[in-house]
Amino acid sequence: MSNPPEHAAQPAKHPPARLPAPLPVSINGKPYFHEGDPAMPLLWFLRDILRLTGTKYGCGIGACGACTVLLDGKATRSCTTTMQAAANHKITTIEGLATNALHPVQQAWIEEDVVQCGYCQAGQIMAAVDLLQRKPKPNDDDIAGIDNLCRCGTYPRIRRAIQRAAELIQGAKK
Ligand code: FES
Ligand code: FES
Numbered sequence: 001m002s003n004p005p006e007h008a009a010q011p012a013k014h015p016p017a018r019l020p021a022p023l024p025v026s027i028n029g030k031p032y033f034h035e036g037d038p039a040m041p042l043l044w045f046l047r048d049i050l051r052l053t054g055t056k057y058g059c060g061i062g063a064c065g066a067c068t069v070l071l072d073g074k075a076t077r078s079c080t081t082t083m084q085a086a087a088n089h090k091i092t093t094i095e096g097l098a099t100n101a102l103h104p105v106q107q108a109w110i111e112e113d114v115v116q117c118g119y120c121q122a123g124q125i126m127a128a129v130d131l132l133q134r135k136p137k138p139n140d141d142d143i144a145g146i147d148n149l150c151r152c153g154t155y156p157r158i159r160r161a162i163q164r165a166a167e168l169i170q171g172a173k174k
Pocket of ligand 1: 056057058059060061062063064065066067068077078079080
């Protein structure tokens with residue numbers, strides 16, 4: 001009996017692993033592609049790849065709001081948003097909020113001297129921007145609906161700053 005052909009003795013080869021397709025994402029008006037794991041959190045992409053470290057890591061489970069960014073204008077926890085979910089959307093971080101001048105929310109934050117340690121504040125500001133887009137004249141209940149945490153307890157100053165920002169935005173429209 002003749003020997004089997006040489007190729008029959010070779011171990012079966014696995015098909016080459018396919019790399020995931022690059023995911024396009026817009027960050028602060030600039031286009032980027034993510035070429036790694038689609039399940040990677042957006043927060044990692046912002047902080048570790050783009051070095052946009054204004055967005056903070058607090059809990060990593062969507063509970064504290066320190067990582068809040070705007071996704072198509074809506075306040076979104078970037079620690080629980082995958083790159084797959086962020087793809088083809090417009091992300092705005094604290095670094096992209098001011099254009100030619102400070103955003104009215106940033107201006108109001110300064111006027112009301114909101115910040116204590118500062119760790120939660122980028123997320124608070126992004127959440128406030130979202131609220132004021134939806135509710136130009138928010139009442140206390142609307143503001144209390146922001147569930148971002150502040151361990152320094154700056155909530156009264158945040159409330160005053162959001163009301164001040166609403167005045168600034170209304171005044172700019174007159
Ligand atoms: S770090 Fe994202 S919600 Fe806390
Ligand atoms: S200012 Fe310190 S956690 Fe909010």
